[in-house]
Amino acid sequence: xxxxxxxxxxxxxxxxxxxxxxxxxxxxxxxxxxxxxxxxxxxxxxxxxxxxxxxxxxxxxxxxxxxxxxxxxxxxxxxxxxxxxxxxxxxxxxxxxxxxxxxxxxxxxxxxxxxxxxxx
Numbered sequence: 364x365x366x367x368x369x370x371x372x373x374x375x376x377x378x379x380x381x382x383x384x385x386x387x388x389x390x391x392x393x394x395x396x397x398x399x400x401x402x403x404x405x406x407x408x409x410x411x412x413x414x415x416x417x418x419x420x421x422x423x424x425x426x427x428x429x430x431x432x433x434x435x436x437x438x439x440x441x442x443x444x445x446x447x448x449x450x451x452x453x454x455x456x457x458x459x460x461x462x463x464x465x466x467x468x469x470x471x472x473x474x475x476x477x478x479x480x481x482x483x
Contacts, residue, residue, distance in 0.1 A: 367416070373397070374407050375416060379433040384419075384426030 367375060377393045378385060385393075387404045394404075408427055411417040416436075419425040431439070448454045462470065472478035 367414075370397075370399075370403075370407055371411055371414075371416075374404070374411065375429065375433075375436075378417065378427060378429045381428075384428040386424045386426050388424065390427075 373394060374390060377390055387401060387408060390408070391399055391401050391404045408417060408419075412419065412427075416430060417427045418430050419427045429436075445451050445454055459467070459470070469478060
């Protein structure tokens with residue numbers, strides 16, 4: 364999976380938080396503190412689309428939405444890191460060793476298929 368730059372991540376955060384598709388001008392307005400030109404927002408959206416992070420509709424103005432949820436993106440990143448590791452067990456052990464007791468309970472429930480939303 365392609366990585367996200369700082370501005371790309373900021374745009375994705377806005378898209379992930381939105382209730383639906385968002386026009387470039389709306390994104391620019393949501394990021395007013397960064398004082399971005401509309402052309403910059405369009406460039407970022409084009410790059411995100413080329414990387415497979417967003418898609419747009421055919422309306423005018425075009426409206427953009429994420430191709431995956433924030434959670435799906437995070438899970439893909441985790442799989443990518445595991446896949447790139449020479450020692451998956453060491454990576455998993457290090458990860459599991461760093462979780463707090465509540466996260467450990469949740470992981471156990473997810474692995475057992477007893478947590479709400481667990482894949483069965």
